[in-house]
Amino acid sequence: MHDNEHTSHHEESFIRKYIFSLDHKTIGKQFLIYGLIMFFLGGGLALLFRWQLAYPDKPLPIIGASTEYMEEGEVVTGADRMWERIYESEKEEWLEVNMPNGVVDPAFYNMLFTMHATVMVFFVVVPILVGAFGNFLIPLMIGTRDMAFPILNMLSFWFAVLAAVIMTIGFFVPGGHAAAGWTGYAPLSSDAQWTGVEWGQILWGLSLFVQGLSSLVGSINYITTIINMRAPGMTFFRLPLVIWSLFIVAILLLLAFPVLSSAIVLLVFDRLAGTTFFTPTAEGGGDPLLWQHLFWFFGHPEVYILILPGMGIASELIAVFSRKPIFGYRSMVYAMIAIAFLGWIVWGHHMFQSGMRPGLGSVFMTTTMLIAVPSAIKTFNWLGTMFRGSIRFTTPMLHGIAFVSMFVIGGLSGIYMANTPVDIFIHDTYYIVAHIHYVVFGGSLFAIFGGIVFWFPKMYGRYMNDTLSKIHFWLTFIAFNCTFFPMHILGVGGHMRRISNPMQYEFLQGFEGMNIFITMSAFTLGFTQLILVFNFFWSIYRGKVAEQNPWHVNTLEWEAPTPVPHGNFVQIPTVYRGPYEYSVPDEEEDWIPQARPEHAPATSGD
């Protein structure tokens, strides 16, 4: 009886509707755009240091274009005039300190790779996967009108904005931004004398602390909503897999982030209050290894926070576009739970080389190897879903398939690193860089791209332009592999990561050509993403108008009218079946929505 109240469109002011919105869909979209903006910041940083790796100590294009002006101060060409204008402004000092004559300074290089990873992990992948998709999908897919705590939900977004602002300020403080790697290893991070970074590292810590509050508030909201507010008939084993993944990730975030917060508190005390938690001293100092233990106790669950929602999204895409029930629904759920649980007892595999007791290494090696089992279950289930399905090669499906194949490469290289003896050789080389990017870029980001194209019609009521989406997919897929696959070879060749000039080492000089190739591919990859952004914003206003359920999907979000009104559903749907009943024999259509009441033989998930 309250239904009309929700569906009738009561006008809200612009600020209430788009800025301080309480609506989960708007907050989801805010997180999405936030993540995309930060994606360009993080990507830009990567392109800067890729240039330095391919052409060490050569001036950057554009930034270093006019060496004439920078060296002589003479205005000769148009470019000189442009640089004159910039150098007259207050940016002068910043550019000169960090990029004298347009060349990436080694200290600046340290900052670049540190901030690239920090931004990508904490401000791109988690906000988009958990913040954007979590907010948008959870209430719609479980069949409720909004999150349990809309105000907390809004706070979660604005905490994230505050964290991003603090993180961005760090670039402009004297001494530069944090430069101790995204892992912030102590004592490198705990004392300014090693990196020369003063306020950057402190702001880095404060920003992550605030981001932790955002995650905390968000995950409390997600967990409560999923447990308490499912539509009638929506049992746990009728939840779509993406909701399962977000539920598990919310629990991981809830429990993992406070551990990082505690480590950050200790770090900030070391920096500001003169404690020595991470520095051994004569009068009873601390232990630098403690930071690594605390960081990775958070950090490894964080790795699964980055990939599990991607797995959930890929499961949706693959089942929908194979027109088949997901293969082994329950085993998919149990595999995710197993991965999440095992994620807590493997953190030591990041520390084989740290001076930790060697006996512990074999324990962590064993637990790490165990994770291959649930991961393999998931992979085979995806393949089993596609096997003999009537696959529709839509753009989201291409992303889904890319997710699975890239995840397999990333997962397999992970097994090598889990082996202590092998890891001793490839630790801290480009092999690990290749691995992490195959999992987080090849995995999570392809899932994100696929998810954006897939749910765009529900978010904005229009399709994204398919030609542009396909061009974006193929260019990304090819450039991604050209960028990151050769890094395996660099790594086995002994190419260390986090060095600003490989040409200083005689044994790495042979890799110059490969480094140039990688950089070219990385620039292609970076500029390809402009297609996505153009397509995204263009399609919001100009895309083809979409019907209510364009892909013929069973799950509840497609029961809601398009565009989804405030309050989501005209009437709260009742759920009668699992989410993946595609191609059920003797049915007219090859899909049966979860809310369709006629009696039909139940298959998966019931």
Next chain:
Amino acid sequence: MAQNNTEVHERPPLSNARLAVLVLLGAETMLFSGLIGAFLVFRVGNVTWPPPSHIGIELPRVVTGINTALLLLSGYTMFQAHRAIQKNLVKQLRSWLLITGVLGLLFLGVQGSEWVQLIRNGLTLQSGVYGGIFYVLIGCHALHVLTAVIWLFVVFGMAIVGRFSAERYVGVDTCTIYWIFVVALWPILYVLVYLL
């Protein structure tokens, strides 16, 4: 919004607010696990504790022991407040809440005066990990007690205005859960930091 949802849902065993506070406690537990873990690393890593350079500095075990009893007592009074509202005894709820709040403030006061004493004796944040982790860990708990006291006085104010009854007492309920957590955590810290 949440209330409108109940129109179509069966009543869940735990209301949203209660569930959310329990979930929050999961995160709080992990925060303290991190700090306690750090404490244990330092404790186990040093053969003599306190380290030799800190001989002569002693933590006030007896006073803190009494303080511990005070805090445990406040847990009991909070429990009584909760029982009172379940029986719809609003007046008793108010007095139990007030007693609990005063006990909480008393605990903070005693701890504050101890800190002043310790700093005078030369135990500061800068005196190695012994002083550092003491102030950070105990201070983190004190901040939580402070939060709980503020929360409690908000609930007290609501009780005075007459917002609670035997049917509606989510506010008391959530505050009780949080208070009990903060109280139950303290003996663990007392044993670890003061006695071991």
